[in-house]
Amino acid sequence: MKKKIAILPGDGIGREIASGAASALEAVGKRFGHEFELEYANIGGAAIDSDGTPLPDSTLALAKSSDAILLGAVGGPKWDSLPSAERPERGLLAIRKELGLFANLRPIPSFQKLVQSSPLKPEIAGNVNMLIVRELTGGLYFGKPSERRGENNDVVVDTLLYTREEIERIVVKAFEFAKSRDGRLTSVDKANVLESSRMWREIVNEKAADYPEVTVDHMYVDAAAMKLISSPGQFDVIVTENLFGDILSDEASMITGSLGMLPSASLSESGLGLYEPVHGSAPDIAGQNKANPLAMILSTALMLKYSLHLREEGEAIERAVQSVLNDGFCTPDLQMEGSTIVGTDQMIKLVTERI
Amino acid sequence: MKKKIAILPGDGIGREIASGAASALEAVGKRFGHEFELEYANIGGAAIDSDGTPLPDSTLALAKSSDAILLGAVGGPKWDSLPSAERPERGLLAIRKELGLFANLRPIPSFQKLVQSSPLKPEIAGNVNMLIVRELTGGLYFGKPSERRGENNDVVVDTLLYTREEIERIVVKAFEFAKSRDGRLTSVDKANVLESSRMWREIVNEKAADYPEVTVDHMYVDAAAMKLISSPGQFDVIVTENLFGDILSDEASMITGSLGMLPSASLSESGLGLYEPVHGSAPDIAGQNKANPLAMILSTALMLKYSLHLREEGEAIERAVQSVLNDGFCTPDLQMEGSTIVGTDQMIKLVTERI
Ligand SMILES: CC(C)[C@H](C(=O)O)[C@@H](O)C(=O)O
Ligand SMILES: CC(C)[C@H](C(=O)O)[C@@H](O)C(=O)O
Numbered sequence: 001m002k003k004k005i006a007i008l009p010g011d012g013i014g015r016e017i018a019s020g021a022a023s024a025l026e027a028v029g030k031r032f033g034h035e036f037e038l039e040y041a042n043i044g045g046a047a048i049d050s051d052g053t054p055l056p057d058s059t060l061a062l063a064k065s066s067d068a069i070l071l072g073a074v075g076g077p078k079w080d081s082l083p084s085a086e087r088p089e090r091g092l093l094a095i096r097k098e099l100g101l102f103a104n105l106r107p108i109p110s111f112q113k114l115v116q117s118s119p120l121k122p123e124i125a126g127n128v129n130m131l132i133v134r135e136l137t138g139g140l141y142f143g144k145p146s147e148r149r150g151e152n153n154d155v156v157v158d159t160l161l162y163t164r165e166e167i168e169r170i171v172v173k174a175f176e177f178a179k180s181r182d183g184r185l186t187s188v189d190k191a192n193v194l195e196s197s198r199m200w201r202e203i204v205n206e207k208a209a210d211y212p213e214v215t216v217d218h219m220y221v222d223a224a225a226m227k228l229i230s231s232p233g234q235f236d237v238i239v240t241e242n243l244f245g246d247i248l249s250d251e252a253s254m255i256t257g258s259l260g261m262l263p264s265a266s267l268s269e270s271g272l273g274l275y276e277p278v279h280g281s282a283p284d285i286a287g288q289n290k291a292n293p294l295a296m297i298l299s300t301a302l303m304l305k306y307s308l309h310l311r312e313e314g315e316a317i318e319r320a321v322q323s324v325l326n327d328g329f330c331t332p333d334l335q336m337e338g339s340t341i342v343g344t345d346q347m348i349k350l351v352t353e354r355i
Numbered sequence: 356m357k358k359k360i361a362i363l364p365g366d367g368i369g370r371e372i373a374s375g376a377a378s379a380l381e382a383v384g385k386r387f388g389h390e391f392e393l394e395y396a397n398i399g400g401a402a403i404d405s406d407g408t409p410l411p412d413s414t415l416a417l418a419k420s421s422d423a424i425l426l427g428a429v430g431g432p433k434w435d436s437l438p439s440a441e442r443p444e445r446g447l448l449a450i451r452k453e454l455g456l457f458a459n460l461r462p463i464p465s466f467q468k469l470v471q472s473s474p475l476k477p478e479i480a481g482n483v484n485m486l487i488v489r490e491l492t493g494g495l496y497f498g499k500p501s502e503r504r505g506e507n508n509d510v511v512v513d514t515l516l517y518t519r520e521e522i523e524r525i526v527v528k529a530f531e532f533a534k535s536r537d538g539r540l541t542s543v544d545k546a547n548v549l550e551s552s553r554m555w556r557e558i559v560n561e562k563a564a565d566y567p568e569v570t571v572d573h574m575y576v577d578a579a580a581m582k583l584i585s586s587p588g589q590f591d592v593i594v595t596e597n598l599f600g601d602i603l604s605d606e607a608s609m610i611t612g613s614l615g616m617l618p619s620a621s622l623s624e625s626g627l628g629l630y631e632p633v634h635g636s637a638p639d640i641a642g643q644n645k646a647n648p649l650a651m652i653l654s655t656a657l658m659l660k661y662s663l664h665l666r667e668e669g670e671a672i673e674r675a676v677q678s679v680l681n682d683g684f685c686t687p688d689l690q691m692e693g694s695t696i697v698g699t700d701q702m703i704k705l706v707t708e709r710i
Contacts, residue, residue, distance in 0.1 A: 089547045119585045124474050140515060146550045154519035156554040164509035165472065190598070192444045195501045199511040225606035226614075229584060230474045243545070247602055251580035259581075 002035040003308055006066040011045040011088060012281025013291035013344075014072025020293030020348040021070050021300045024320075026056030027355035028304065028313045039066070044074025044088035044281075060098055068307040069099075069274040070300060071279035097137050101266035101274055102166065103173045104134040105302075106249045108232075108256060113325045117257035117335035120229065125255050127233040131181065132252060133174040134245025136266055138166045139196075139244050160196050162241070167203045167270065174239035175211045184214050184236035188224045188244055197287065200241065221248070227249035228252050253278050260292030260333045261341065265306050273307040275299040289343040294321055294329040297351055320354035357390040361421040363414065365428050366400040366443060367636025368646035368699075369427025375648030375703040376425050376655045379675075382710035383659065383668045394421070398450065399429025399443035399636075407623050409446030415453055423662040424454075424629040425655060428636035453680035456621035456629055457521065458528045459489040460657075461604045463587075463611060468680045472612035475584065480610050482588040486536065487607060488529040488599025491621055493521045494551075496597050497671055515551050517596070522558045524624065529594035530566045539591035540571050543579045543599055553605040555596065576603070608633050615647030615688045618654035620661050628662040642696035647686035649676055652706055675709035 009018035025036045040061040042050050063069050074088040110128045117183045118125035144157030178185040187204040189197035201218055208216045221244045232255050253262050262278035277295030285291055298321060305314035331347055364373035380391045397405050397416040418424050429443040463485045473480035499512030533540040542559040544552035556573055563571045576599045587610050608617050617633035632650030640646055653676060660669035683694045686702055
């Protein structure tokens with residue numbers, strides 16, 4: 001099987017970890033007899049420097065013509081003083097919107113070896129296996145008007161806007177995942193305050209009729225922020241709108257004990273998907289061979305499973321990562337007792353060998 | 356000194372815990388020679404039952420004519436099937452708006468005796484002393500339009516609206532608190548996405564010039580949701596808009612190990628304030644002498660300090676609560692090793708005796 005993969009390393013540690021994705025794909029290709037054609041393009045700060053815009057047309061064109069997209073991370077102090085409409089993050093928001101990447105998936109597992117580095121007690125952090133499904137192209141992030149008003153510009157407005165269709169497709173996606181997992185779906189909203197949440201809740205209840213095998217409950221976002229800490233083990237699949245999902249998925253990412261281990265997927269209706277680690281570009285450690293490439297490598301595994309339908313291949317990567325951890329290797333960001341600390345390059349090599 | 360206090364017990368355990376507030380005030384009155392005139396009125400579900408509306412005019416009039424207001428909790432399954440515009444929570448939202456209670460204060464301390472019941476590791480939970488200042492009468496909670504649109508009502512919109520003045524007054528309030536505490540203010544926003552957050556950030560930076568003794572930093576709401584778990588000890592005062600504050604303050608409330616211990620204050624520009632526990636109406640244990648009255652009693656202490664300027668009196672209550680905990684007494688919701696579990700009545704008596 002031959003597939004074209006767009007790799008957008010981005011900024012900071014992006015380039016270093018992207019090389020982990022490339023190595024993992026090479027190893028998978030060899031072992032399973034696939035050919036992955038990798039093409040690189042800039043996004044974020046790197047694209048501002050090269051093309052004067054965080055999402056150049058050429059990058060977008062490459063992404064559209066690929067079978068899947070891997071992204072490193074964007075942003076850094078170099079571009080922090082730019083007006084917000086021109087900043088690296090805009091590249092991320094724009095590619096999501098342009099490609100219709102409406103479904104952001106964030107699996108949050110417990111890594112037994114890392115339980116000690118969670119801020120939560122081990123008995124709470126050790127038993128987690130949830131998937132957060134975040135709507136990614138609607139809500140307050142894109143609603144218009146988003147502007148200053150009034151004679152002196154002394155009123156400011158942002159708009160939380162959803163169409164029924166936008167809510168339906170993400171809710172259906174979440175039901176499908178719940179069905180293939182433990183059959184439990186928690187829909188998070190603020191229906192005691194927001195009209196958009198009331199419509200969201202209605203749609204969840206409507207769609208529930210099509211999934212009798214899935215148990216649904218509704219939770220207010222403030223209660224969910226509590227439960228994610230006090231009993232994260234209770235969740236299977238969580239579905240929520242864009243901004244709530246941004247906050248809750250980052251909160252939940254702390255449970256595992258390391259941001260450096262968490263992949264994410266953003267899917268469109270066509271099946272085209274963008275895969276990226278949850279962590280940022282970490283400019284403070286860029287170029288020092290200290291970055292943890294595992295979230296990027298695990299994002300590559302998700303890509304194989306979700307966009308290329310190569311389940312076995314994806315699982316081979318996941319097992320390789322698990323085996324490296326079990327053998328006591330880790331990067332400096334992970335606090336594993338009695339472990340051997342290795343650099344980015346070495347970690348990539350260790351995983352690749354095991355694929 | 357003679358003061359009129361409105362007590363709005365509300366629903367569920369509201370009535371039981373309100374009696375804790377009344378007893379504490381009686382004890383303070385005796386010891387310090389003040390007269391507190393307590394007047395009771397309904398709000399929430401109780402008011403729906405008695406008056407057909409969650410905030411009767413008579414309740415509002417009483418609140419307006421009082422020196423301060425104590426509220427128990429609202430809501431319960433009995434009223435859950437009402438349309439949301441008529442539900443108990445509407446009483447809460449309406450009284451906030453009607454009285455202009457724009458500043459919600461949530462102190463989050465560590466209780467040494469309770470550190471074990473936090474989901475966080477003791478070394479993380481044990482060192483917390485933050486104050487969350489949440490804007491309470493603006494943003495998505497009250498912005499218009501908040502409606503369905505389009506031919507088939509298939510578009511839904513909520514509006515995040517702030518005026519410069521609304522942002523300024525809450526920011527100034529937060530700076531004042533930071534100045535009187537450890538001098539550190541963290542402003543939380545989503546300025547990489549929202550125009551309202553960019554205006555918020557500008558105003559914080561403007562006001563910072565008036566408070567050279569306060570160190571200010573800005574944090575995105577998703578990062579704040581992480582830091583509240585991974586290093587809650589880093590925060591002194593946090594200031595943020597209404598919805599972010601709702602989510603983050605509930606998340607932070609888990610740190611202490613018990614919702615049953617947390618008071619809150621909601622202040623207006625005139626100084627009139629409403630004081631209530633952070634926990635809800637807990638209908639499942641209502642009337643069983645199991646509710647923890649300490650959050651209500653500590654809310655009464657906040658009232659004495661913030662609205663009646665009786666600092667010593669408020670501290671006398673806080674010391675009494677601390678002493679009861681130190682002597683090993685607790686209600687069933689608290690998990691304290693080797694403690695004596697007592698009911699609501701007995702807990703109220705224990706605290707009152709010590710005032
Ligand atoms: C960079 C930012 C705009 C982005 C978001 O809020 O969506 C990030 O926090 C994320 O979650 O991918
Ligand atoms: C009941 C609800 C409307 C309310 C809010 O969101 O403000 C509650 O969660 C709170 O924080 O007091």
